[in-house]
Amino acid sequence: MNPPVSWWWAAWAGLVTVGILPFVGQAMREDGRLRCRWDGREIDAAYRVSIRDDLGAVSEFCDVGCARSWMGRHRSMSRTILVTDEDSREMFDANEAFFVRSSIETNSVTRNRWHVFRSRDRAEQHARESRGRLMVGPDHPFSFPVEIP
């Protein structure tokens, strides 16, 4: 059975249509909003974490928990980690940051309880007020090896 010519034309038209759809979808998704590399959620500027690897590729995350989860699967790379100070919303090196794990969740979906501060005083104050603990030494969130939380 050789199908009529009209079938082939209809099939070509259909294939061209489905071929256009990926371009349309891609164009519609380019909305410029930063999304987390781990869970795809929109990033809140107050808890943003940015990781730059050796090759210069930058991965953005919505919080420390997501960044730790992602690093748990990419252990071999060396990288530069930037975190956001909750008070000023400025990004700075994670080595200079003070991390507190407290009872306050920053996100109801990810249930992140990591809080980042540039100043030690402010971190200790948050830990006192929110039944938290300053995480230093082996408790530092980016001390290796990182385990998935």
Added chain:
Amino acid sequence: MIVNAYAVLTAFVSLLQFAIGLLVITSSLGRRRVGTTVDVENRPYLLLLLSFLLLGLNLASWPLLYSMLQSYIPSWPDVMCIYGVTRIGTGSVGSARHLPWLLTTVQCTKPLLVFLGGGWFVLYLANRATQTAPLLPRLLSGLLPLGVVSVADALFVGTYLAIPKQEQSLSVGCCTSAIADRSRFLPESLLGPGPHTWLTVVLLIVVVGLCLGLLGAIRHGRQHRRYVAGLLAGTLVAIPLGGLFLVEIASPTLLQRPHHCPYDLVTEVPESVLAVALFTLGCFSVGWAAVAAWFCRVEETRGVLPSLVGRFLFLGLFGYLGSMIMFTLEFSLS
């Protein structure tokens, strides 16, 4: 029990599926043998109408299930996508422990129903093209598996809807509860870490081979049973490979995340759902062509059968090609 618009709609459709499925089963079991032309003309109209309604309901219930699961996501703070909803109840000791296997079963019965319905429709088309309806007994017998699976599917969905979605765990301390383990909501790789390039290569070889086989069948009229059986065998290989490819390669690449969750594609890369649907159409169409080649072959259908089989093979070729084009473009753009 979570009650929202999608749950109510799903419950209603399941109720209709159950009722019509039962009617179809009883009519199919309790019928007298169709012998005379008068029997053929008088008896099956209502049954066929009910069957068409059941086909439509079964088809509609498939996307409806996923819409309902999507609507359940905000019900739990840890759950981020449909995968998380499918994991609710894991490790629970209450009635919620039945939720995961019920959902897994329903996710298998939905495509099975669509395939069975399509196969039945192929029989109907072949029978309609004849003068004396010689395929009517087979057509009526074919309603029995369709009705049974429809009723079972409706029961599973109904049970899933009715079970309270409250997880109960044995008390094992405030911080070590198994239920509180968030990692169970993260879809893991089925094949372990690694790029799994072989999977893409093997799937590509199988699908290209199928496309060439289908093209040969369509253009050169190779539609005898053995050739169609070869195409069906290729399709049976392509189905698990396609599923693995979706989880292992397509989801992480298209989502640009380490997650192996095909459910995320529904909301984040919606056009890729069409690519999956086209692949499913390709697989099902080859199956339906095989149904036509095997079960519709009687003296009266000798003239119409090549055209009927050819139509479904053509549809299969379109499905496979469309899916391959879409995935290739999606991959190159992401």
